[in-house]
Amino acid sequence: MKTYRKELWFDVPSRRAFINITPQVEACLKESGVMEGLVLVNAMHITASVFINDDESGLHHDFDVWLEKLAPYEPVQQYRHNRGEENADAHMKRQIMGREVVAAITKGKLDFGPWEQIFYGEFDGMRKKRVLVKIIGE
Numbered sequence: 001m002k003t004y005r006k007e008l009w010f011d012v013p014s015r016r017a018f019i020n021i022t023p024q025v026e027a028c029l030k031e032s033g034v035m036e037g038l039v040l041v042n043a044m045h046i047t048a049s050v051f052i053n054d055d056e057s058g059l060h061h062d063f064d065v066w067l068e069k070l071a072p073y074e075p076v077q078q079y080r081h082n083r084g085e086e087n088a089d090a091h092m093k094r095q096i097m098g099r100e101v102v103a104a105i106t107k108g109k110l111d112f113g114p115w116e117q118i119f120y121g122e123f124d125g126m127r128k129k130r131v132l133v134k135i136i137g138e
Contacts, residue, residue: 001037001136002034004032004133006028007132008130008131009130010120010130010131011125012122012129015125016122017122018063018121020118021041021118025041025118026109028135034105034137035105035137037136038137039133040102041118041131041132041133042134044132047094047124048121049097049121050098052101052119053116055117067093067096067123089123090123103118105135
């Protein structure tokens with residue numbers, strides 16, 4: 001069995017963003033040489049997320065609006081965590097959108113359904129953060 005590990009780094013200039021990282025994960029898969037197996041992709045920061053969904057700008061806007069309704073940034077005083085920080089909402093948004101995804105690898109490709117893509121969700125940006133790609137298989 002082969003194993004592969006790589007960190008992808010992101011420095012998002014805005015507080016929140018959704019970035020399609022499928023091409024970077026596919027590059028890791030090619031580099032790994034694994035033809036059959038699994039890939040784990042997870043955010044290594046507690047104010048960021050990795051998830052699978054459609055790469056459609058209207059949907060991303062809807063995610064942003066929905067998340068802001070569920071865990072609004074302001075007023076920052078509403079969160080006990082914000083005594084010293086101002087990112088409690090980002091922790092909650094990450095909890096909703098998820099920490100990681102696992103995808104099957106078949107014949108050297110990500111085994112996705114129609115429209116599925118891997119995204120990095122940033123909820124407390126403007127600093128460097130990383131995503132782990134771990135691939136195992138044959």
